[in-house]
Amino acid sequence: MSNLTELDFVTDFVHHLREASLPVAMSENLDAIKAVGLIGLSDREALRQVLKSTLVKNYSYYPTFDVVFDIYFSLKVKRLSNDEEGNLNASGSYSEAMSYQELAEMLFEALINNDEEQIKALARMAVELYGGIEKGRAVAGNYYIYRTLSNIKFDLLFEKLLGYFKSDNANKDVFASKISQGILNDEIKRRLEKLKYEIETYIKQILTEDRGHDAMIKSIRKPLPEDIEIMHASREELKAISNAIGPLSRKLAAKLAKKHLHQSKGALDWKKTIRHSLSTGGTPIEVEFKKPHKSKPEIVVLADISGSVASFARFTLHLVYALSNQFSKIRSFVFIDGLDEVTKFFDQEKDISQALFRINTESKAILYDGHSDYGRVFKAFCDRYLEGLTNKTSVLILGDARSNYHSPNVEALKAIKKKVKHIFWLNPEPKSYWNTGDSILDEYKDFLDGTFEVRTLRQLEHFVAKL
Numbered sequence: 001m002s003n004l005t006e007l008d009f010v011t012d013f014v015h016h017l018r019e020a021s022l023p024v025a026m027s028e029n030l031d032a033i034k035a036v037g038l039i040g041l042s043d044r045e046a047l048r049q050v051l052k053s054t055l056v057k058n059y060s061y062y063p064t065f066d067v068v069f070d071i072y073f074s075l076k077v078k079r080l081s082n083d084e085e086g087n088l089n090a091s092g093s094y095s096e097a098m099s100y101q102e103l104a105e106m107l108f109e110a111l112i113n114n115d116e117e118q119i120k121a122l123a124r125m126a127v128e129l130y131g132g133i134e135k136g137r138a139v140a141g142n143y144y145i146y147r148t149l150s151n152i153k154f155d156l157l158f159e160k161l162l163g164y165f166k167s168d169n170a171n172k173d174v175f176a177s178k179i180s181q182g183i184l185n186d187e188i189k190r191r192l193e194k195l196k197y198e199i200e201t202y203i204k205q206i207l208t209e210d211r212g213h214d215a216m217i218k219s220i221r222k223p224l225p226e227d228i229e230i231m232h233a234s235r236e237e238l239k240a241i242s243n244a245i246g247p248l249s250r251k252l253a254a255k256l257a258k259k260h261l262h263q264s265k266g267a268l269d270w271k272k273t274i275r276h277s278l279s280t281g282g283t284p285i286e287v288e289f290k291k292p293h294k295s296k297p298e299i300v301v302l303a304d305i306s307g308s309v310a311s312f313a314r315f316t317l318h319l320v321y322a323l324s325n326q327f328s329k330i331r332s333f334v335f336i337d338g339l340d341e342v343t344k345f346f347d348q349e350k351d352i353s354q355a356l357f358r359i360n361t362e363s364k365a366i367l368y369d370g371h372s373d374y375g376r377v378f379k380a381f382c383d384r385y386l387e388g389l390t391n392k393t394s395v396l397i398l399g400d401a402r403s404n405y406h407s408p409n410v411e412a413l414k415a416i417k418k419k420v421k422h423i424f425w426l427n428p429e430p431k432s433y434w435n436t437g438d439s440i441l442d443e444y445k446d447f448l449d450g451t452f453e454v455r456t457l458r459q460l461e462h463f464v465a466k467l
Contacts, residue, residue, distance in 0.1 A: 006036045123198035226458040249322035299330045304399030312428040335377040338367025375409030389419040401441040408443040417447040426454040
């Protein structure tokens with residue numbers, strides 16, 4: 001990179017980050033340029049840490065940053081040394097004389113001895129033997145990573161290493177005999193993460209040579225937590241979403257507070273303005289405003305927690321409740337084919353996760369067969385809670401509107417609409433799925449002030465900001 005200036009480098013790298021949906025402000029860009037100017041471009045890992053500290057302000061973006069960084073630099077590193085190339089046969093893989101058993105033994109020995117150079121070399125060998133990478137084929141890089149890790153039985157290595165270090169084997173290194181169990185576990189995990197990192201880096205390097213940077217970023221990058229589809233998220237992705245809810249709720253609360261402050265002035269008071277202008281010869285030097293009628297909205301949340309949308313309801317309740325200081329009152333209800341108010345669980349539990357656990361285990365959301373029945377639920381809400389609604393109330397309905405072919409009971413929602421200010425429906429399904437099969441969303445459209453597709457936290461953020 002000797003012909004590349006620090007300015008060109010940072011500008012190009014930031015472009016790749018933005019292409020990967022990672023937000024970078026102009027001020028952060030300028031900070032990175034200054035920092036890189038001080039350390040130069042020669043030390044790759046120092047450069048990684050400097051760029052991460054200046055360009056990334058949310059730790060949940062770190063995985064995306066690391067992917068883009070590794071891909072960006074992968075063409076700067078040779079895939080194999082000349083000696084390693086000599087070990088390749090005509091088909092492009094290591095000699096079949098290297099069996100799985102031999103590779104497994106060498107890999108295990110390298111992990112025991114914490115030989116990082118050997119781990120790196122064996123990680124590359126594992127990719128060549130088991131990755132099955134086909135150049136020119138548009139297969140996601142994550143598939144090749146999964147394939148390699150599966151073939152070397154990566155998931156079994158932790159227990160195998162732990163068993164070795166806890167045994168009386170004379171060859172084990174000193175660290176394992178004099179430290180606590182917790183530190184031993186962390187050290188083994190660190191070594192395995194090093195192996196996994198080397199495998200991922202090498203696969204990215206090979207694919208980038210074949211496809212180019214832009215195509216690789218699109219095929220291998222992980223979505224940001226805000227853009228993960230909640231209903232189809234993996235366990236790891238749900239954890240990332242949970243970690244993102246706290247910062248997101250604080251950001252939204254700050255936006256709502258700022259909006260409330262800007263709206264603190266009332267309408268222009270013409271009478272007072274003209275009356276005060278008499279003292280200045282009729283010139284309205286000071287403009288008078290009416291005192292605003294300040295009132296926070298009341299929120300009623302009706303959340304379908306049936307199996308198909310349970311994860312969506314969980315995170316929506318989590319976020320809306322986190323914003324409770326922006327509303328005068330929030331009442332929360334959950335339903336499937338029965339209806340139950342769960343506001344008390346939020347009031348009684350300081351930890352919202354515990355409140356959500358109690359909702360799942362103690363609420364009476366199931367009354368009959370456990371299949372969503374929106375018509376029955378709306379009728380039950382009218383019968384039990386209609387009198388508690390006012391013209392300041394906004395109702396949020398969270399669900400996919402799939403009522404298992406039961407009656408929609410439109411008159412019940414109509415009665416609710418007459419009592420409240422707004423009814424908004426948040427649907428976690430793509431719009432193309434609405435009103436298909438047993439979805440009855442169109443049956444209610446005349447009584448809704450807005451229907452929103454909310455499949456991700458980013459979409460949920462946009463909706464809450466409009467309240």
